[in-house]
Amino acid sequence: MKTRPRETGISRRSWLLAGLTAPLFSAFAADPMKVTFDGDNLHVAAPTLHFLAGKPLERLKYGDVVAYVAQLELLNDARTTVVRPQKGRFVISYALWEEKFSVTQLGPTPATPPRTVEGLSLAAAETWCFENLTMSTAGLAADVYYWLRLELRTGTARDFADEQKIGVSFRDLVEFFGRKNTEITHWGPLETRVRLADLPRMAGRGSRLG
Amino acid sequence: MKYSWLGCLLVGNLLFAGTQDSELNVNKRYTVDTVIVSGKGWKTNIADQQIERMSTGLRKDLLALIGQKLNTGVLDGLAARLKKEFTARDVTHQVFRGDIPDHVRVEFEIRPARFGIDATVTKFLYDSKEGWNGAGSLGFTVQHNSFAFGLASDGDTLNERFAGMAARYENKHLGTDRLGLRFQIESYHQQWNQSTLDALAAPHPQTSDPYRERQNFQPTATITLAKPLTLEVGVAFQRFQNQYPAAHIEAANALVSALRYHHRMPDAEYQQDLDADYTLRAATKVLGSDFVYTSHTAGLRYRVAHGKHQLMEQVTAGTVSGQAPLVDRFVAGNSYYLRGWNKYDIDPIGGNRLMHNTVEYRYGPFQAFYDAGSVWDNGQPATARHSVGVGFKESIFSLAVAFPIRSGHVEPIIMIGMIY
Numbered sequence: 001m002k003t004r005p006r007e008t009g010i011s012r013r014s015w016l017l018a019g020l021t022a023p024l025f026s027a028f029a030a031d032p033m034k035v036t037f038d039g040d041n042l043h044v045a046a047p048t049l050h051f052l053a054g055k056p057l058e059r060l061k062y063g064d065v066v067a068y069v070a071q072l073e074l075l076n077d078a079r080t081t082v083v084r085p086q087k088g089r090f091v092i093s094y095a096l097w098e099e100k101f102s103v104t105q106l107g108p109t110p111a112t113p114p115r116t117v118e119g120l121s122l123a124a125a126e127t128w129c130f131e132n133l134t135m136s137t138a139g140l141a142a143d144v145y146y147w148l149r150l151e152l153r154t155g156t157a158r159d160f161a162d163e164q165k166i167g168v169s170f171r172d173l174v175e176f177f178g179r180k181n182t183e184i185t186h187w188g189p190l191e192t193r194v195r196l197a198d199l200p201r202m203a204g205r206g207s208r209l210g
Numbered sequence: 211m212k213y214s215w216l217g218c219l220l221v222g223n224l225l226f227a228g229t230q231d232s233e234l235n236v237n238k239r240y241t242v243d244t245v246i247v248s249g250k251g252w253k254t255n256i257a258d259q260q261i262e263r264m265s266t267g268l269r270k271d272l273l274a275l276i277g278q279k280l281n282t283g284v285l286d287g288l289a290a291r292l293k294k295e296f297t298a299r300d301v302t303h304q305v306f307r308g309d310i311p312d313h314v315r316v317e318f319e320i321r322p323a324r325f326g327i328d329a330t331v332t333k334f335l336y337d338s339k340e341g342w343n344g345a346g347s348l349g350f351t352v353q354h355n356s357f358a359f360g361l362a363s364d365g366d367t368l369n370e371r372f373a374g375m376a377a378r379y380e381n382k383h384l385g386t387d388r389l390g391l392r393f394q395i396e397s398y399h400q401q402w403n404q405s406t407l408d409a410l411a412a413p414h415p416q417t418s419d420p421y422r423e424r425q426n427f428q429p430t431a432t433i434t435l436a437k438p439l440t441l442e443v444g445v446a447f448q449r450f451q452n453q454y455p456a457a458h459i460e461a462a463n464a465l466v467s468a469l470r471y472h473h474r475m476p477d478a479e480y481q482q483d484l485d486a487d488y489t490l491r492a493a494t495k496v497l498g499s500d501f502v503y504t505s506h507t508a509g510l511r512y513r514v515a516h517g518k519h520q521l522m523e524q525v526t527a528g529t530v531s532g533q534a535p536l537v538d539r540f541v542a543g544n545s546y547y548l549r550g551w552n553k554y555d556i557d558p559i560g561g562n563r564l565m566h567n568t569v570e571y572r573y574g575p576f577q578a579f580y581d582a583g584s585v586w587d588n589g590q591p592a593t594a595r596h597s598v599g600v601g602f603k604e605s606i607f608s609l610a611v612a613f614p615i616r617s618g619h620v621e622p623i624i625m626i627g628m629i630y
Contacts, residue, residue, distance in 0.1 A: 063305025063314065064282065065235045093236040096307050096314060102236035118236060 033150055033190040037199040041134040044072065044150055045127070051152055051187050052092070052101070052122050060094040060101070067091045067155030070133050074140075075147040077193075083146060088133040089155065092125060101125035105132050142196040152187040235282050237305060242275045243313040247292070249320040250354075251387040259437070266474075266481055268295060272318075280305065280314055292318055299323045323351070333364065335545060338624040339552050340365040347376070354383040362398070366544045368537060369406050369553060369560050372424065374398035382432075390432040392444075397425045405558040406536075416562055416587060418460065418501065418535040421450035430466065442468040445497065450535060462535045463497035466490070485511040491538065503532030507564075520572040530562035531588070540564035542585040542595075549581050550597035550612030550623050561585035563592065575604040581612075601625075 034045040056066045070088040075081060089106040095118070102118040103125050117128060140146070245256040247264075254261055256272045268291050275284070282305075289301040300321045308315045333345040343366045349358030358378045365371035374397045382390040402420050410420055430444025448462040468489040475482040491505040507528035514521050526547070528540050539560035543553030547566045566583030578600050586592040601610030613622045 063235070063237045063280070091234045093234060095236045095239075096305065097240065097312055102234075104234050116234075 033148070033192045035148055035192060035194050035199055037137070037196060037201055039201065040138070041136055042072075042074075042148065042194075042199075043131065043134055044148070045130050046150060046188075046190055049150075049152065049187050049190060050126060051129075051185075052126055054185065055183065056154055056185055057122075060092060063094075063096055065091055065093040068129070069153055069155045070129065071149075071151045071153075072133055072135050073149045073151075074135060075149060077145040077147065079147050079191075084135060084140070086133070086135040088129070090129050095119075103128055105129075137196060140196060145193055145195050147191055148194050149189050149191045151189045154183075154185045156184060235280070237280050237282070237314065240280050240308075240312050240314045242278055242280055242316055243308040243310065244315040245272050245275050246315065246317040247272070247320065248317065249296070249298075250322055251383055263296060264292075265295060268292070275316060280316070285316060285318075289318060292320055296320050297323055322353075332360070333362070333366075335366060336624075336626045337366055337545065338622075340371075340544075343367075347378075349378075354381050356380045356382070365401075367541070367546070369403070369539075369541055369558060370420075370536060371401040371403075372398035373401075384431075388434040392428075392430050392432065394428045394430075395426070396428075397423070399423055403554055403558065405554040409558040414559060416533055417539055417559055418450065418462075418533070419452050419454055420536070421452045421460075423451035424537060425449045428466070438472045440470045442466070442470070446491070447497075448535065448537070460500040460535075461498060462493050462501040462503075462538065463499040464491045464493035464503075465497070481513075481515045483511075483513040485509075493532070493534070501533050501535055503530055503534040503538070505530040505534060505538055518574045520570075522568070522570040522572075524568045524570075526564065526566045526583075528564040529588075534562065536560065540585050542566065542583055545625055547581065547585075548583050548595055548597055548614075549579070549599055549610070549625070550614045551595060552614075552623070556595065557585055557587075561587050563588060565592070572603065575602050577601045577603050577610070579610075579612075 032046060032048045034047070036043045036045070051068060052060070056068075059066055068090045070090070072086040072088065073082050074084040074086075076083055087108070091104045091106065093102050094100070095102060098119065100118065101120045101122060101124075102116065103120060104114050104116040106112075106114050115132070120128060135148075247254050247256055247261060256269065257276065261269070268288070271291075272288060275288075282303075285303045285305075289303050292298065293301040298320045302319050302321075304317050304319070306315045306317065307313075332347065333343055335343045337343065343364045345360060345362035345364055347358045347360030349356055351357075356379070358376075358380075360376045360378075361374070362376065363371070363373040376394065376396040378392065378394045380390065380392040384391050400420070400422055407420060410417075426446060426448045428444060428446040430442050432440055432442045434440050444466050446462075446464050446466050448464075450460045450462070452458050452460060466489070468487060471484075471486045473484045475484070487507075487509050489505075489507045491503075493499040493501050493503050495502060505528065507526070509524065509526040511522065511524040513523075530539065536559060539562060541553055541557075541560045542548040542564065543551035543556045547564070548556065553560075563586050564583070566581070568579060568581050570577060570579040572578075579598065581597045581599075582594060584592040584594050596615040597612050598615060599610050599612030601608060603610075608625070610625045611622050612625065
C-alpha cells in the first residue's frame with residue numbers, strides 16, 4: 001500500500017495563531033521606549049534595553065568601573081534635523097561584598113556636582129539611569145510630531161575630557177581611559193514618534209505648556 | 211611664564227595621580243588582603259614567592275597594596291609596570307572577594323607577547339692581553355618558541371680563541387611551565403696561543419690535541435622540580451677536527467645535567483639573593499665518544515644589597531676525571547676567574563681541578579673585588595693565586611683594572627666592555 005506523502009503546508013490553525021500574535025509582536029517592537037512627560041521634561045524608559053549585561057557587566061563583577069554615555073535626541077518629523085540633543089553620563093560600579101550597584105551621574109558641566117546612589121539591584125540601576133535622563137521641553141511646540149531617539153554606549157576618554165581638564169576629583173573617573181583593549185559596546189538606537197500633547201502625564205506634576 | 215604654569219599643572223597632576231583614590235568605584239571601601247600575579251600556566255601569590263623576572267621595586271609596590279584600601283587607579287599603574295617588565299602583550303587586573311568580609315583579592319594577569327624580536331649582545335669586552343671579544347645574537351619569539359642565531363669571537367673564556375656561529379631553539383613551556391626544551395648548535399673555528407701549542411707538544415694524557423674546528427649539538431630539557439629549583443638534562447655531541455699529527459675527527463659525546471637554584475629573600479631593607487648550581491658532564495663510549503671523562507662543577511653565590519651598597523661572595527669548585535678535550539677543562543685568568551692574571555701564565559692548557567672564590571663590594575657604580583683561586587691538574591700541587599681590582603660598573607657597562615698579587619713586577623690587566 002502506498003503511503004501518502006506527508007503534507008508540509010501550513011495549517012489553518014497556524015495561520016490563525018500567527019494572525020493573533022503578529023499584532024502583539026508589532027506592539028512590542030513598535031514601543032521599545034516609553035516616553036512620559038511631567039509638564040517640563042520628557043522622561044524615557046527602555047524596559048527591553050539591558051546595558052548591565054555582557055562584557056561591561058563582567059568588568060563590573062571584577063571590581064572595575066564602567067562609564068556609559070546615553071544620547072537622547074529629539075528630531076523633526078522627517079528625522080532630518082536634530083531639534084534638541086541631550087547627553088547623560090553615568091559611571092557604574094559593583095560592590096563585591098554587598099552585591100549591589102552604585103551609579104554616579106555626572107553633571108552636564110564639570111562645575112555641576114555629580115549625583116551618586118548606592119545599593120541598587122541590577123534592574124534598579126538600569127532604571128535609575130533612564131529615570132535621570134530627561135530632556136527639557138522648553139520652547140517645543142505641543143502639537144508637533146517629533147521623533148525621540150535613544151542611544152547608549154560605554155564611554156571613552158573623550159566623553160570625560162572636561163572632567164580630566166579640571167583634574168582632581170575625576171582624574172581616574174573611568175579606569176579604562178588609558179586601556180587600549182576596552183571595547184566600546186553600543187545599544188540602540190531606539191526611536192519613537194512623539195507629540196507632547198499626546199504624551200501621558202506623570203502624576204503630581206502640572207503642565208506649563210497647558 | 212606660560213611654561214611655568216604648564217609645569218605646575220603637570221607636576222600637580224602627577225602628584226595627584228599618585229595619591230588620588232578612585233572616587234567613583236564603590237569597592238574603594240574594601241581592604242586588599244591578597245595580591246596574585248599570573249601568567250600563562252603559572253600563578254603566584256606575591257606575598258609568598260618572588261617572581262623571577264620581577265624587579266624588587268615592583269614587587270615592593272605590589273606588596274604595599276596589601277592592607278590598603280582598594281585604589282583601582284594604582285592598580286592601573288602597576289599593571290602598566292608589569293607589562294613593561296614582562297614585555298607582555300597586555301596586563302589586566304581583576305578584583306575578587308577576599309577570604310574575610312570587606313577584604314578583596316587583586317589578581318593581575320599577564321598575557322605574553324605573541325611575537326617578539328630581540329637583539330642581544332652577550333659579551334663585548336676588551337682585555338689588554340686578549341684584545342677584543344664579542345658575542346651577540348638575534349632572535350625572535352613566537353608564542354612559547356624562541357629562535358636565536360648568534361655570532362661570537364671570544365679569546366677570553368677558554369684557552370682557545372673561538373670564532374663562529376651558534377643557533378638555538380627553545381620552548382620554555384612544553385605543555386606546562388615546568389618543562390622546557392632547547393636545541394643548540396654551535397660551530398667554531400679555533401686559534402691557539404703559541405704557549406698552548408708548546409704545552410701540547412709535550413705528552414698530555416689528560417686532554418686532547420689542538421683542534422681547528424669544533425661543533426656542538428646539544429638538546430636539553432629543563433624541568434622545574436620545585437620552584438625555584440630546576441634540573442636540566444640532555445646530551446652534548448661535540449665533534450673536533452684535528453690537524454695533528456694528521457687531519458682526523460674526534461668526538462666528545464656526553465650526558466649533561468645541571469641543577470640550579472635561585473632564591474631571593476624578601477626583605478624590604480636588605481635584599482639578599484642566593485644562587486647555587488651543580489653541573490655534571492659525563493662522556494661515555496656508550497654515546498660513541500672518543501673521550502671518556504666526568505666533570506663536576508659546583509657554584510654558590512650570595513649577594514646582599516642595602517641602598518647603594520652591595521656585597522657579593524661567589525665560590526666555584528670543579529673537578530674532571532678522565533681525558534677531557536681542551537674545551538671542557540677549567541681556565542682561570544680570564545674575566546670570570548682570577549681577573550688580572552694571564553691565563554697562559556697560570557696554565558696554557560687549563561687544568562682538571564678548579565677552586566675559586568670572589569668577594570666583590572659595590573657602592574653605586576664603583577666596584578672593588580678580590581679573587582683567589584687555583585687551577586691545577588690532578589696529582590700536581592695546587593698553587594693559590596690572588597688578584598685585586600677596582601672598577602666602574604653601570605648596568606651592563608664595565609671598566610675594571612685588575613692586578614695579580616705576586617712577588618716581583620706588577621702587570622695590571624685592563625678590561626673594558628659590556629658583560630651580561
